[in-house]
Amino acid sequence: MSTFLLEIVTPEHVVFSEQVSSLSVRGIEGELGILPGHIPFVTPLQVAPITIRMEGKTLAVAVHGGFVEVQGNKVIVLAESAEMPQEIDIDRALAARERAERRLNAGARDRIDHRRAELSLQRAITRINVSSRSKE
Missing domain, CATH: 1.20.5.440 (ATP synthase delta/epsilon subunit, C-terminal domain)
Known part of the structure; x- marks a missing residue:
């Protein structure tokens, strides 16, 4: 199965950095699904959960604004703040x-x-x- 590196970064620390199979985010123009090989782009994010799929499981992360940047086989979420479920x-x-x-x-x-x-x-x-x- 094809994957890409996802990094979720806040000004304080790296919240998440792993290989994933897909990502769903809510940009300012609506929901975006990102798969391996997606075209490069940058867009602002809304305050909304992002959904990560990897190794047959799904993980939601609370993201409070920021940007998503897709570049080749790497996606970076630059978030104002982000929280894993266990941190909430x-x-x-x-x-x-x-x-x-x-x-x-x-x-x-x-x-x-x-x-x-x-x-x-x-x-x-x-x-x-x-x-x-x-x-x-």
């Missing part, structure tokens, strides 16, 4: 989702507060989704 504190994520929803329902004071609340909600939902997928 589900209780904290649920509390963050509740806080963000309350702020949005109360009506944020200005556009900046509203956008921060939306991003906080997206990050919390991403963490919850990744954590629940790892338990299936």
Whole structure:
């Protein structure tokens, strides 16, 4: 089976670096599936889970913005932050989702507060989704 090297990197550390058979990410224009031999490109990422397939198993990783770069047989995800399922504190994520929803329902004071609340909600939902997928 053909594979490519996937590296997920944040400003702090390398989160993941292994050979994988496919990758699904959510770019600004929608879902992207990446297989070995994909054409080179770079695109911004949304706050969303990415799905990695390797050796017959599937792994979800919470990625909070950044870029994906495809170059030959290597794909680099340069993320603002990224969390593996075992690193996610589900209780904290649920509390963050509740806080963000309350702020949005109360009506944020200005556009900046509203956008921060939306991003906080997206990050919390991403963490919850990744954590629940790892338990299936």
